[in-house]
Amino acid sequence: MTDLYPFKNNFLDLNGLQYHYLDEGNGNPVVMVHGNPSWSFYYRDLAKSLREHYRVIVPDHIGCGLSDKPGDDAYSYTLKQRVDDLESLLDQLEVRSRITLVVHDWGGMIGMAYASRHPERIARLVILNTAAFHLPARKAFPLALKICRNTAFGAFLVQQLNMFALLAARVGCKRHPLSPAIRGAYCAPYDTPANRIATLRFVQDIPLKPEDPGYALISEIESGLERFATLPMMICWGLKDFVFDVHFLNEWQRRFPHAEVHAFADCGHYILEDAKDEVIPLITQFLAAHPINGKTP
Secondary structure (H helix, E strand, O other): OOOOOOOOOEEEEEOOEEEEEEEEOOOOEEEEEOOOOOOHHHHHHHHHHHOOOOEEEEEOOOOOOOOOOOOOOOOOOOHHHHHHHHHHHHHHOOOOOOEEEEEEEHHHHHHHHHHHHOHHHEEEEEEEEEOOOOOOOOOOOOHHHHHHHHOHHHHHHHHHOOHHHHHHHHHOOOOOOOOHHHHHHHHHHHOOHHHHHHHHHHHHOOOOOOOOOOHHHHHHHHHOHHHHOOOOEEEEEEOOOOOOOHHHHHHHHHHOOOOEEEEEOOOOOOHHHHOHHHHHHHHHHHHHHOOEOOEOO
16 A cells, blocks of 8 residues: 555644645645545545645545544544544645645535635635535436435445445546556545445535535535635546536536636546546646745746
């Protein structure tokens, strides 16, 4: 595993829970926020590429990756709590300005909720198959997610059989399917039913109706997105993502018409895996082309 993930592990104590994060390199901070059912492993190659010139910070959400995986009695698996955790980490690390935010999947909601709390701290945005707004009007909620979110059978598949992580590792890449070793690394933190609680809670926490927890927070994030319209933004998108499909990409482009967009017709959800050789250089070039306060990098 160390050859695939060659980083020093750091931990922040969050009310007795160990919150794992990477903190590599020096310079302007690049904060990478992962989604579900992945973990900081998703950003490993991007982190290695950027740490020579930037301070790269990549947390594992509680219940994910190398962070603790408590039961419901010890942790609130909600969007607000995720944002509180990220805020605690960045404040502890004294990262309060010049932030480049890189977000994927649920990381879009978490990262942009943090950005909404502290818009003055954000300097650049890199958007990868994610959302920071409600389900687009023309997008139907996927049946597979509906089953996982709303039924006991779906909960059994996710938590007892690890089907969500296993299938994501299988179908998340289209151009370059993941090798058995990489698929195994994605699923490794979720090796027992108890360790899969976050995988299930993330799906169950998807807010679809006003009465759902988190719905009001997403409405707040969505309504404040225009505050970031003048920031440099790059969007890299796998168009074969069965959840975050072209409807989501169109919504990002509608809201941010000046964003630099790179869409990959033959790639899926895990765009940093599927188009790694293209996307990582694009991100590197984007950061160099948009220096913060006249300083490169």
